[in-house]
Amino acid sequence: MSNKNFDTCVSFHIHNGAFAGRLVRLNDVLQDIFKRHDYPVNVSAALSETTALAVLLANALKYKGLFTLQIQGNGPVSLLVADVTSEGKVRASAKFDEEKLEKAKALRKTEDEIEEVPHLVGGGYMAFTIDQGPETELYQGVVDLQGKNLTELALRYFKQSEQIDTILKLFVKRPQGESQSWQAAGVLLQKVPVKGGKEFSEDEELLNEVWNEAAVFIGSLSADEIFNADLSSQEILYRLFHAHKLEIGKEKRYEFGCRCNRDKLFSTLSGFSKDEIEEMSEDGKITATCGFCSEKYVFDKTELLKH
Ligand SMILES: [Zn+2]
Numbered sequence: 027m028s029n030k031n032f033d034t035c036v037s038f039h040i041h042n043g044a045f046a047g048r049l050v051r052l053n054d055v056l057q058d059i060f061k062r063h064d065y066p067v068n069v070s071a072a073l074s075e076t077t078a079l080a081v082l083l084a085n086a087l088k089y090k091g092l093f094t095l096q097i098q099g100n101g102p103v104s105l106l107v108a109d110v111t112s113e114g115k116v117r118a119s120a121k122f123d124e125e126k127l128e129k130a131k132a133l134r135k136t137e138d139e140i141e142e143v144p145h146l147v148g149g150g151y152m153a154f155t156i157d158q159g160p161e162t163e164l165y166q167g168v169v170d171l172q173g174k175n176l177t178e179l180a181l182r183y184f185k186q187s188e189q190i191d192t193i194l195k196l197f198v199k200r201p202q203g204e205s206q207s208w209q210a211a212g213v214l215l216q217k218v219p220v221k222g223g224k225e226f227s228e229d230e231e232l233l234n235e236v237w238n239e240a241a242v243f244i245g246s247l248s249a250d251e252i253f254n255a256d257l258s259s260q261e262i263l264y265r266l267f268h269a270h271k272l273e274i275g276k277e278k279r280y281e282f283g284c285r286c287n288r289d290k291l292f293s294t295l296s297g298f299s300k301d302e303i304e305e306m307s308e309d310g311k312i313t314a315t316c317g318f319c320s321e322k323y324v325f326d327k328t329e330l331l332k333h
Contacts, residue, residue, distance in 0.1 A: 028054055029255045032209070035085040036259040037275035040215075041236045047215040049259050050081045051252065055116050057207035058282030059139050060302050062320040066127055067200065070122050070138040070208055072147075075104055075176050075198045077118045078210035080108035081280055082194075083154065083180075086214060091158035097179075098249045099171055101148025102126035117318040122146075140198065143176040152179050184216075191217040193241050197249050211252045213266075236270055243267065283287030284319035291316075296330050303330050 039046050055076050065073065076097060084093035094109040108118035127146075134141070149171060155182050156165040169183040177194050184192040192214065199209040217237065243266045252262060252327035260274050295303070306312050309325040314323045 031255055031258050033091050033280050034259060035043050035081055035280065036277045038263050038267070039084065039218075039273045039275065040240065040270040041233070042271055044075045044218060044233055045215055045237065045240065046218050047116045047213065047263075048084070049211075049212040049213050049263055050078055050085065051209070051259060052078055052280070053207050053209050054080065054212060055081075055280055055282050059116075059118050060087060060208060062318075064120075065120060066122070066124070068127065068131070068141045069103055069122050070141045070163050071200065072103060072176075073108070073118050073120045074208045074210040075143060075196050076316070077108040077116060078196055078198075078212045079176060079180055080110050080118070081116060081273065082212050082214045084110035084112075085278060086216070087156065089158055091156065093164075094155040094157070095152070096155070097143065097147055097150070097152045097171070099147035099150025101146055103146040103151075106143070106147065110280070111283070111285075114278055114280045115285070116280050117282060117284045119317045121317075141202070142174060144173055144179060147171060152183065154183070190219065191237070193237075193244050195244050195247060197252050199224050199249060199253050213247065213252075215240055215244060228320055238323050240267070240270065259311050284316060284321070286316040286319060286321060288323055292325060292330070295325060298330075300331060303327060 032051045033055050035048055035050040037046070039047055051275060052074070056077065059073070060070055080093065080095035083095065087093060089202065090112045092109055092111055094107065097106040098104065101119060103122040105121040108116065110116050130146070151168050151170050154167040167183060167187050169179065169186060171179060173179045173182055177196050180194055181192055184190050188270070194212065194214050196212040197210065200252055201207055247266060251257065263272060295312065295314065298306070303312065310327045312325045312327060312330065314325070315321070
């Protein structure tokens with residue numbers, strides 16, 4: 027199901043620009059990610075949610091290059107990674123241990139439940155990286171994995187590292203029927219920092235009131251509403267915030283896109299030692315598979331050894 031209301035992120039402000047928000051809804055992006063992999067249900071759910079969060083965060087940043095959200099841990103799922111270019115290309119990938127996943131599944135009480143990201147990933151960290159090219163400094167923010175779901179992990183980061191008041195709600199919907207894809211969505215709202223340390227004086231009480239109301243409204247947003255393909259994101263925002271001086275901003279489209287290429291892989295592989303290359307080769311060939319798009323690249327052993 028391709029739908030113009032999905033695979034976009036819409037920015038908005040409420041209350042005269044005091045609070046800035048984003049609303050994301052993904053369908054085709056996820057479909058394109060998952061058709062390249064054979065992930066178990068829990069891994070797909072966790073990666074869908076991670077991808078929605080990555081797009082929300084990337085969209086809220088001013089950058090030219092690559093934004094990466096990476097969650098790494100010692101649990102059954104050892105890695106969830108999603109990256110988003112400033113041009114709107116998204117890719118995502120997961121690493122997991124099937125045996126550990128099965129064991130964890132056996133311990134669960136309900137059969138059909140989707141497991142939360144921290145349960146799957148275990149102890150570890152979540153990192154945000156912004157890479158704007160070789161001439162620039164790499165930005166990285168890191169937070170340890172404490173919280174009962176992905177939302178709590180992200181909120182902890184904003185509280186600890188950025189000290190920005192944030193409201194966040196994420197949604198995941200599993201495929202219903204043959205032709206349908208995983209869907210993920212989310213809403214992010216943040217207090218816009220006041221310039222020059224100036225404090226909101228007489229308005230502070232009102233601001234807090236509006237903030238608390240916005241939290242209640244976002245909390246009340248249902249999965250049925252946000253995944254309703256007949257509703258545009260703008261309509262959803264209007265339903266939520268029309269009483270709060272809503273200003274709807276830009277809508278940006280996102281699509282799946284992988285940045286792997288033969289030359290990059292070749293230079294990586296030619297960095298290995300002769301013994302390692304011998305070890306990896308089969309019938310004189312080395313096959314490397316991209317972890318994001320599953321594209322297979324075949325190299326000649328002798329070609330690699332020349333370098
Ligand atoms: Zn690739």
